[in-house]
Amino acid sequence: MQMHAAIQGARVWFEDTGGSGAPVVFLHAGSGSSLLWKHQLSAFATAGFRAIAYDRRGHGRTVAEAGAAPSAADELRALLDHLGVSRAHVVGTAAGGIAAFDFALSFPERTGSVVVANSHGGVQDDDYLALQRRLRPAPFDALPGELRELGPCYRAADPGGVSEWKALEHESIPGGVMPKVATRTRITFDALAGITAPVFLITGDADPYIPPPVLNVFLARLPRARSSVIPACGHSAYWEQPDLFNRTVLDFLQTYP
Secondary structure: EEEEEEEOOOOOOOOOEEOOOOOOEEEOOOOOOOOOOOOOHHHHOOOOOEEEEEEEOOOOEEEEEEOOOOOHHHHHHHHHHHHOOOEEEEEEOOHHHHHHHHHHHHOOOHHHEEEOOOOOOOOOOOHHHHHHHHOOOOOHHHHHHHHHHHHHHHHHHHHHHHHHHHHHOOOOOOOOOOOOOOOOOOOOOOHHOOOOOOOOEEEEOOOOOHHHHHHHHHHHOOOOOOEEEEEOOOOOOOOHHHHHHHHHHHHOOOOOO
16 A cells, blocks of 8 residues: 555655554655665565555655654654554664654654664764764765765675666655754663663664664663674665565564564
């Protein structure tokens, strides 16, 4: 099923594979929309899950009225209410990982588990923000999207996939500017340590946003979290290594009802 839902001053576009399996909501990157989950939705539905993806405001086919917008957590909660889903696993990549953390912190009773891939997570601790600035100094943001978002191994091996990603990126951001994720909560390591749902962190071995040593920063402060590093992969594991990404996430999700 693909359609719009009237949610808090917007017509939010979503795709829902349906079925009786546990719901899994996919939260796209700032550079993307639900279109970029093309390698995940059918794979997770085949594995027995109800797979849901949607376009946040400012992305894809969602159309929003002018004015104040709800937080990422509130928008997701409203969509789940619309779909009659009381509790869901959330899988967020990049900026979608910020939305995933925001939802888990804001509505723990509705969060089955949290998967955050290739994301700095929106953490606001001063020392962590300084680390992120060291990793990506000012010239970094001026690079073309495919250089920031796709790893060198993928760009060398699959020029067709790079072209497709660029086309979908262009289609996903109608205004040409990536909207920032508005959060309901202030995300800090202390706050994240209080998440009671299972947490799984993923990164690529060549991700400039969260290289493996930064993943270790999360793991040191979130001792109950599990993690995985995807080889030969940059910032978009879901796209660069979809089969391995899907298998890694499914192995995690199938541990939990």
